[in-house]
Amino acid sequence: MQQLLNGIFIGSIYALFAIGFTLVFGILDRLNLAHPAVFAASAFVGIELVERGGLSLWAALPIVFVFGAVLGLLIERLAFRPLKGRADAHFAGLISSIALAGMVIALLQWRYGPDTRRFPAGSFPDTRYEVAGAQVTLVQVVILGVSLALMVGLTYMVTRTRLGRGMRAVAENPDAARVLGVNVDRITAVTFAISSALGAVAGVLFAINVNTAQLGMGSAIELKGLAVIIVGGMGSLPGALIGGLALGLAEVFAVQYIGSSWRDVIAFGLLFLILLLRPQGLLGARKVREV
Amino acid sequence: MLLEYATTLTFIALGAIFAYSFYAVLIAGQLSLGQAGFASLAAFSAASLAPSGDDVGDVPALLIAVVLGMAVGALASVVLGLPTMHLRGVFLAIATLGFAEAVRIVLLNQEWTGGAQGLAVPRILTVGMAWTALAVVAYWFWRMGRSRYGRALEAIREDELAARSMGIDVGRHRLAAFVTSGAVAGLYGVLYAYYVRLIAPGDFDFVAAVEGLVTAVLGGSTMFLGPLLGSGFQTMIPEIQRAVGVEAGWIRPFLASLLLLVVILFLPGGLASLIPRRTRMPQSDGGDGDRGAHLAARRHPAAGETVATLAGLGKEYGGVHAVRDIDLEIRAGEVVGLIGPNGAGKTTLVNMISGLVPPSSGSATVLGASIGRTPVHKLAGAGVSRTFQHSKLFNRLSALENVLVGGHLVSRPTFLRRLLWLPSSRRDERAALEHAARCLNRVGLGDLAGNRASSLSYGDQRRLEIARALASEPSLLILDEPAAGMNHVEAAKLSALITSLAADGLTILFIEHNVGMVLETCTRVVVLNFGEVIASGTPEEIAADPAVIEAYLGTEDHEPVTGSIAEGTLDDPTGGAAQNAPAGAVTNVGPSAAGTLEPPDTTSRDAT
Secondary structure (H helix, E strand, O other): OHHHHHHHHHHHHHHHHHHHHHHHHHHHOOOOOOHHHHHHHHHHHHHHHHHOOOOOHHHHHHHHHHHHHHHHHHHHHHHHHHHOOOOOHHHHHHHHHHHHHHHHHHHHHHHHOOOOEOOOOOOOOOOEEEEOOEEEEHHHHHHHHHHHHHHHHHHHHHHHOHHHHHHHHHHHOHHHHHHOOOOHHHHHHHHHHHHHHHHHHHHHHHHHHHOOEOOOHHHHHHHHHHHHHHHHOOOOHHHHHHHHHHHHHHHHHHHHHOOHHHHHHHHHHHHHHHHHHOOOOOOOOOOOOOO | OOHHHHHHHHHHHHHHHHHHHHHHHHOOOOOOOOHHHHHHHHHHHHHHHOOOHHHHOHHHHHHHHHHHHHHHHHHHHHHHHHHHOOOOHHHHHHHHHHHHHHHHHHHHOOOOOOHHHOEEOOOOOOHHHHHHHHHHHHHHHHHHHOOHHHHHHHHHHHOHHHHHHOOOOHHHHHHHHHHHHHHHHHHHHHHHHHHHOEEOHHHHOHHHHHHHHHHHHHHOOOOOOHHHHHHHHHHHHHHHHHHHOOOOOOHHHHHHHHHHHHHHHHOOOOHHHHOOOOOOOOOOOOOOOOOOOOOOOOOOOOOOOEEEEEEEEEEEEOOEEEEEEEEEEEEOOOEEEEEOOOOOOHHHHHHHHOOOOOOOEEEEEEOOEEOOOOOHHHHHHHOEEEOOOOOOOOOOOEHHHHHHHHHHHOOOOOHHHHHOOOHHHHHHHHHHHHHHHHHHHHOOOHHHOOOEHHHOOHHHHHHHHHHHHHOOOOOEEEEEOOOOOOOHHHHHHHHHHHHHHHHOOOEEEEEOOOHHHHHHHOOEEEEEEOOEEEEEEOHHHHHHOHHHHHHHHOOOOOOOHHHHHHHHHHOOOOOHHHOOOOOOOOOOOOHHHHOOOOOHHHHHHHHO
16 A cells, blocks of 8 residues: 555656646657756756745746746747758757757756755654545655646636637647637647746756755656657547556556666656557657658 | 877777668668667677687777678568568657667576676777778778669658559558668777777667767758768767867757757758759750660550459448549540649549559559559559659659659669669669659750759659659550649640650540540540549540539539630630740649639539
8 A cells, every 4th residue: 555655656756747848749749859858957946946045845847837837938949840841850959959858967967966856854744634544744745746636727727718728729630720810839848837837846856856856857757758659649638647647556556576786677668568559659640640 | 190099090980880781771761860779789689609819810890790791680670670561650760769678688688698787898999990881881881872772762752652552562661771871880880899898788878879860860861961060070079179278068969969959950961961962954965875784674554455444342441432433444645634623533533543552442453453452563564654743752852753753663773883883774774864864854844854852843743753654655554633833835745745745655544623624635535523524535425425514513403514625725725825934934823714614623522
């Protein structure tokens, strides 16, 4: 039971991270490899807000959300918009976002140094609950709550609001959307902002969960994020949620029953199997190519 | 002097070789990140299996290791490639990445690899050997570039479906590119192992794979020198920074990333795009005597023989019958026009005939091949060639290269002979070039041979598609709205071209909305409406057919359709006042100006 809950907590963070990833891919057909850098940067910024700014953990979250959104706008403006209309935009976008990620990580190293950082002692409330014989901390409950709330909010926004309708229109066909009066550039920028804001919150939550932030934490979760969005289905928001939770649970149980050194094989084995059997992912829709 | 830089130079060579393993698939439009896994497998198996340098001598030991490693890399890529070749784009990248990570973790947990401690390997590789290996790899890709095989890979990158229709076996070519990539990655793994003295599975992780991809894309993935330039850039930047005295730990990665960003944003096509790409045209003077001597000649069916037989052919999309129950026979030498209102099922029908869409009912035989069971490229091999309603050109290739790809089926493979500089490959290449130039000239695009396909005007792109289709010497040529976007002068020229092709023995099936042109050009016209044949016969019969008039104009009360067609077109194209207008000069003229019977779809809806 304890393992199950741990799996759900870590899985909800994976899901939150992956949803940001998959949002950009689903709507704009671009893989933003600077997403992990946002994840890492926001963890460091979150720690600094608590340490220097004296904010409580929870007050830091909205600030980090905004910070992530701004970073997302920058990523779109610097790494993706200049590539618009280029024949190799797909490959070039991967590289430019990798380059931007490298710059962000270098800046983090400048600001915070290469060492692991932690939240100052005493910033965690030590309220604990007992659920069906398992220990759950308030922090974990909040992590789950925030992740779920953000994902529900995002789903509502995409399916119900005017902005979300614009996003779906752009996802279907950017040219047609433009002709029909959708401001495609604005939708693109907003999508990046939202995606990065979610990635940023995921970063802080992750840092809170394990109480560390490292420069390499982004690349560690990057592969998992990719696995999650493939397993769930590229561009599918509920798919990313389910994929994230599944990965979190699979990892926790793999560590318990097979051994920690084989943990990641599970993730990639699953990924590989899905790609072979159901390339569109669990919940993805197969795109039909037209002649 | 050189010794001082030996380490740097060796790493440039190694980085370039690794980048070539990415280049090998990028050139075919595949994004794979599995190369680190191939390199890892190759490095560890070669290092443990190859004899020690003390027994057989250093260089033989390295050579044996290289052969072993390349074989392991190639084998691994076949094993990974067979199940994943149907994946595209990012999906392939992530699947192969998953494979590489799985390899890393498995190797990390093995005894014989030394696990995380790594495996000690003697240092045998020298800077000279590294550059020799690099030269061999670069030579391979240089010679591949302008071979038939290399062009086919580029065609697949630009438009897979069109490549299939030109008779290219896409699956085999993609797998071949993938295996090449695996072998080159294996080579890298072994060379790396025999240089750094100690290898650990962590040396071949995600970061390494990304580094290789970055190097390849940075250098440019459409030109064989790209990986070398990319590796030089990636390796030299830190060196230069150190020499200049940039110290702080974060500035170096920051500047390197910044430079990478600048290059990728401002140099589309990578560093290699700084090197001008020569456009080659065949010398028109040379050797008219042995024209096409080296091209495979196709025997067209004799006039009157059956080319295609359709029996009860139908296609259903989720309950909607796009085409139903078509019986049709096309005989050699015929020019069959397929007309009908929008949505009548014309394109679906030709998609089935050309093998792109499997029928849901009925059967058809085209040039001896059975539709629905024959892959597109086999059907193209049987002699079917087509153009598309929406141009599907190979956009980043020149017009001439587009047509060269069209000649894939009739030209001979030249890559292996080009590696050996055999004169016969040169002759074959020249024959293919001359053939392509002839096809271009035939549609009037000879002057634009060196232009990128994407830079051509709409009408010229339509013509280029026809030239590309012609280059395969088809027995059955299918044209899907070839005159769309052409003015009446151009349409008249096209009509003359079609007539002359028919005189050469080709059978032609074409869809066109320009009814006047169809009636003028065709020997037989088939009219489709709501997925069914409503009339079939000579142009005269069709023009007088009440069912056709009704389909087009809604009721029979209207003025007879024959009059308006004759008025709109039969006069226009033949009145050759503007006949000498330069090709493509007037391309923005709407189709209605070309005498098209414009609003058929509204009338057909009224008719229901």
